Amino acid sequence: MANLLNEEVSKQIKEALAPMQNEITMVLFTKEGGCNTCEETEQLLSEIKELNDKILVEVKDFDKDKEDVKKYKITDVPTFVMLDDKKQYKGVRFQGIPAGHEINSFLSAIVFMSGLDLGLDSKVLDRLAKIDKPVDIKVFVTLSCPHCPGAVATAHSLAMLNENIEASMIEAQTFQELSVKHKVSGVPKIVINDEYELVGNHPIDAFLTELEKI
């Protein structure tokens, strides 16, 4: 397959990754025999890795690496999770290729996972620290949606700062079954604990208000 990132795009990504503080690891799950966008996702991660030496990539097989599948609660492929420099999973995951507009939430997750300060206000951090029940946030996106990366980045930042929270970007076209299950026909659609729903790119305090209802 030809390179996904041309010279100009690589240059922009390199600049966006420059603020990285520490190493991060992306653990990608694919399948022997391939899957819809598995190959492209693996290639994207591999090309991104070449642009900053603080980025590590591990590729696992959904059918063979059962322990990791269980550990990271992987349900389908392609899915990847991001680990911090201590190889700790912080609940940040991507289901499907983060191309199109989602390149922005992808790069944002890498940079903040590496330890860059998210710059959130202390009042927000205080509210976030009080979330003590397990929270699963699914953010359904399309790659052509300009409002979606904001919603994904917000969900991921909540996960990075509270170990009870997991947040997934889900590319609705690749994960059609899941999209149909959650009746997704407009994005960004945010589903919290498979129960509460939000549509649109909301600021972090609006997310928190929903989480506080749980």
Added chain:
Amino acid sequence: MFNFSVEKQTQSSEFDNIKKWDFLVVGGGPAGLNAALYAKRKGLKVGIIVNEIGGQLNNTTWVDNYLGFNMIEGENLSHTFLDHVKQLEVPILKGVYVQNIDYLKPDFSVSVSNGKEYMTKTLLVATGGEPRKLGVSGEKEFINKGVTYCATCDAPFFKEKHVVVAGGGNSAVEGVIDLVPWASKITLVHRSQFRADKILLDKLNDIEKLDIHLETQILAVVGNERMTGIEVLDKHTNKTKLIEADGLLVEIGTVPNSGLVKDMVMTNERGEVKVDLNQMTSIPGLYAAGDITEQPFKQIIISAAEGAKAALAVNQYLNQNYKGE
């Protein structure tokens, strides 16, 4: 394949360092960004507060009527604007909403969803508009169950489906064009005649899967779990009929996001803010620009120009009329 808009979020601490701003801009569309650019060039202490940079430009696939740019993606145009503003190092507080504005004569206190309050001598409200709803039965019920207001976001959900586009202006025609790669059939329904530019209308001639129903009013969106069609009134025959469809893209203009100031300043019957020739509202020091104002032609270049006017007028106001310290 990749649409970049990566930037470092301004931390609220950067904003907190300023005790009182000369000029705060609420909104990050063409009006807000251009106002910040002009104000910074005048040497004002200016900052932008916004949830999402770009405003309605983000919902526009192609822009072909902004002087100097021939067929540029709406989002790329907004990045071009933002890059220019960033070169002047204007602080931007992103990912927040302004929740309240207090007029503390002659200054303003701006309460933001991050829990902070910011003081400013002058303020520009450039919060733009949001999609106008049809206001018919079933519309609300089927939002995101077939009814959508963002073609670029949701077009992929209409793969091999029949989609109705409501509207007769440029946005509706662009909506049809956005749907062409996805939908199996498109029906454009408009209650009167086309208002779109001829150059855009000409593009519809080549779309074989498009049906056009002018002088046709949408009466209701119908369906069960999802929408299954729309009821319309054909004004020629004065008869109602059902058009079966899987989706409805509503592109009938915008309503102003004037909730923040509508009880403070004079507005018209549509909720648009009344401004004078310098973009000042009925409150001294409080300005409005872009789609929130009653200026009738909602265009990117007009919004940008209104932002520039507001910033220049703010500079003059601060030099000549501002009564505070």
